[in-house]
Amino acid sequence: MxxxxxxxxxxxxxxxxxxxxxxxxxxxxxxxxxxxxxxxxxxxxxxxxxxxxxxxxxxxxxxxxxxxxxxxxxxxxxxxxxxxxxxxxxxxxxxxxxxxxxxxxxxxxxxxxxxxxxxxxxxxxxxxxxxxxxxxxxxxxxxxxxxxxxxxxxxxxxxxxxxxxxxxxxxxxxxxxxxxxxxxxFEKKGVLTDVENEDSVIKNLTFENYQELREQGAIHSGMLPKLENCFNALNRGVTSIGIGSPEMIKGGSDYTLITP
Amino acid sequence: MxxxxxxxxxxxxxxxxxxxxxxxxxxxxxxxxxxxxxxxxxxxxxxxxxxxxxxxxxxxxxxxxxxxxxxxxxxxxxxxxxxxxxxxxxxxxxxxxxxxxxxxxxxxxxxxxxxxxxxxxxxxxxxxxxxxxxxxxxxxxxxxxxxxxxxxxxxxxxxxxxxxxxxxxxxxxxxxxxxxxxxxxFEKKGVLTDVENEDSVIKNLTFENYQELREQGAIHSGMLPKLENCFNALNRGVTSIGIGSPEMIKGGSDYTLITP
The missing domain is CATH 3.40.1160.10 (Acetylglutamate kinase-like)
Structure with missing residues (x-):
């Protein structure tokens, strides 16, 4: 790798x-x-x-x-x-x-x-x-x-x-x-635990803590299909996935980093 | 070459x-x-x-x-x-x-x-x-x-x-x-000596016979700028140029072949 x-x-x-x-x-x-x-x-x-x-x-x-x-x-x-x-x-x-x-x-x-x-x-x-x-x-x-x-x-x-x-x-x-x-x-800073609060970005998601957060209802339901697709892509060889604002590409803001 | x-x-x-x-x-x-x-x-x-x-x-x-x-x-x-x-x-x-x-x-x-x-x-x-x-x-x-x-x-x-x-x-x-x-x-069979007659295709043009035909007024004036561009392209390295109907690409009709 x-x-x-x-x-x-x-x-x-x-x-x-x-x-x-x-x-x-x-x-x-x-x-x-x-x-x-x-x-x-x-x-x-x-x-x-x-x-x-x-x-x-x-x-x-x-x-x-x-x-x-x-x-x-x-x-x-x-x-x-x-x-x-x-x-x-x-x-x-x-x-x-x-x-x-x-x-x-x-x-x-x-x-x-x-x-x-x-x-x-x-x-x-x-x-x-x-x-x-x-x-x-x-x-x-x-x-x-x-x-x-x-x-x-x-x-x-x-x-x-x-x-x-x-x-x-x-x-x-x-x-x-x-x-x-x-x-x-996208239009948010990342995956949020509180959709009303841009400061509630989950900075790191692995499949393990994703499952926990999902069971707790801590992730907005609208994000779940997107995240399922992300874990699918990680399972198929992608190293890491970021979800966040366009500022993310220059490291200019918090974002959600998803790894297997 | x-x-x-x-x-x-x-x-x-x-x-x-x-x-x-x-x-x-x-x-x-x-x-x-x-x-x-x-x-x-x-x-x-x-x-x-x-x-x-x-x-x-x-x-x-x-x-x-x-x-x-x-x-x-x-x-x-x-x-x-x-x-x-x-x-x-x-x-x-x-x-x-x-x-x-x-x-x-x-x-x-x-x-x-x-x-x-x-x-x-x-x-x-x-x-x-x-x-x-x-x-x-x-x-x-x-x-x-x-x-x-x-x-x-x-x-x-x-x-x-x-x-x-x-x-x-x-x-x-x-x-x-x-x-x-x-x-x-293009929409004609080639460079024509008589624009009304599709059978008047000039099959071969070299710069020499082009000049003669032009002086004789045997080429429709509307074609002259196109032909000037063709001879220019031949001077700059292109081997040959065909002007004719789309059938030309499969050798399915007469067309005008222009060479230096």
Whole structure:
């Protein structure tokens, strides 16, 4: 393990992407992260705004979004087009040799259309595999891959895919070649014992104390699926996972460090 | 020269992109092109349609299009997003390991905002340099690069750039490592002596007979700038250039072959 080179996989969401100043500040910090690195970004309000502008209405089924063809096109336009290429150009100006990717590019992330007996969620994909050998070649060329939340099914169809999942799957696949740290940046400082109190960050979580805290009801229920996914990723080879604010990537704030 | 591997650079325009069936047929042919290859695509009516949908009006100055910020965003959404990623996913399904690029990705095409004393054309870039070493690494990995008509200035700004120029600059830069054939697919069968007659294709053009034909007025004036650019690319290292219909790439029709 110790001999593998370090790789940091960072995921950012709408809270950073929707604010041009916050995005700029984040990218300046990200550009300074040493070692090999990958950035994964979610969507943002620009997708909703573009859909509205084009007169496309979001379709929901029991509160869950359905990605129909017009909405997939908007996702591809805004995530893979506008947002991804803006981030790539900004990182280039900061001296990082970024390349923006969907999962279709280089077959980097192959997925399959979500199967659900009851509901057709539309053009939504669940990850099947990651082309870790090509990713390794690119990283060793000092390329900084920037992934958006779009993958493909290998049969010509693009699919919208959850950005948190993409980050986790990239981190797991790359752990074959790298010592991988996965950082989830979100709107809180970390996993909190009291959601009202930003100072209640749990600084260290292992599977053992996670189980204790969960039984005590000390972790907000909304965080439990995210944490289950984190422990799953750790079981599959990721070395450590951080959950916190974007400041986390420069060590500028407390955050939750999750280890096996 | 003989020892360099073969590279084919193919450029397609709106006439192929605007017609899903034509695009599908073209990509099936392109996927079968042997050796290293690069695809460059222009825009298409989808950009105009998206702009209209979003209520963005095209700005012109003396008949020439001005790319203002909203129009640049539409170009990035449709060229780098929708069109580029659709082509990439289709090529993947055909067994070509395609990656879709703007010039910002990997700093592959650096450009500068067009300088013009009289008119500000907006976010339009003229190519300065191509990262041929990285392109070579990618090609030797059997990656099929797919370029859209977007580049960047290295300072964080994306720029709209003529797809014909991108194809020529890629071909010239790659001729340092490859024996490069550049194929321009367009709506005619080739350079015609009689624009009304598709059977009047000039099958072979060298600089010598081009000069003669030009003096005789046997070449339509609209083709002259394109041909001047072709001879310029040949002077800078490209081995040969084809101008013809998309059928040309599979040898399925007459076309104009231009050599020094």
């Amino acid at each position: 110790q001999n593998k080179p370090q790789l940091t996989v960072v995921k950012i969401g709408g809270n950073v992407i929707d604010n041009p100043d916050a995005l700029k500040a984040f990218l300046a910090d990200f550009a300074l992260v040493e070692g090999y690195k990958i950035l994964v970004h979610g969507g943002g309000k620009i997708a909703t705004k573009t859909a509205e502008g084009l007169g496309i209405t979001a379709v929901f089924h029991e509160g869950r979004r359905i990605t129909d063809k017009p909405m997939l096109d908007v996702a591809v336009m805004t995530y893979a087009g506008l947002i991804n290429k803006d981030i790539t150009a900004q990182l280039q100006s900061l001296g990082n040799n970024a390349i923006g990717f969907t999962g279709a590019d280089g077959n980097l992330i192959l997925s399959e259309k979500r199967k659900n007996a009851a509901v057709d969620f539309g053009f939504v994909g669940d990850v099947i595999s990651v082309a870790d050998e090509l990713l390794k070649v690119l990283l060793l060329q000092n390329i900084v891959p920037v992934f958006c939340a779009v993958t493909h099914d290998g049969k010509g169809q693009l699919l919208n895919t959850n950005a948190d999942t993409i980050a986790a799957e990239l981190a797991v696949a790359c752990s074959a070649h790298f010592d991988v740290k996965l950082l989830y940046c | 003989q020892n360099k591997p073969q590279l084919t650079v193919v450029k397609i325009g709106g006439n192929v992109i605007d017609n899903p069936d034509a695009l599908k047929a073209f990509l099936a042919d392109f996927a079968l092109v042997e050796g290293y290859k690069i695809l460059v695509h222009g825009g298409g009516k989808i950009a105009t349609k998206t702009a209209e949908g979003l209520g963005i009006t095209a700005v012109f100055h003396e008949g020439r299009r001005i790319t203002d910020k909203p129009m640049l965003d539409v170009a990035v959404m449709t060229y780098a997003g929708l069109i580029n990623k659709d082509i990439t996913a289709q090529l993947q399904s055909l067994g070509n390991n395609a990656i879709g690029f703007t010039g910002a990705d990997g700093n592959l095409i650096l450009s500068e905002k067009r300088k013009n004393a009289a008119v500000d054309f907006g976010f339009v870039g003229d190519v300065i340099s191509v990262a041929d070493e990285l392109l070579k690494v990618l090609l030797l990995q059997n990656i099929v690069p797919v370029f859209c008509a977007v580049t960047h200035d290295g300072k964080g700004q994306l720029l709209n750039t003529n797809a014909d120029t991108i194809a020529a600059e890629l071909a010239v830069a790659c001729s340092a490592h490859f024996d490069v054939k550049l194929l321009y697919c």
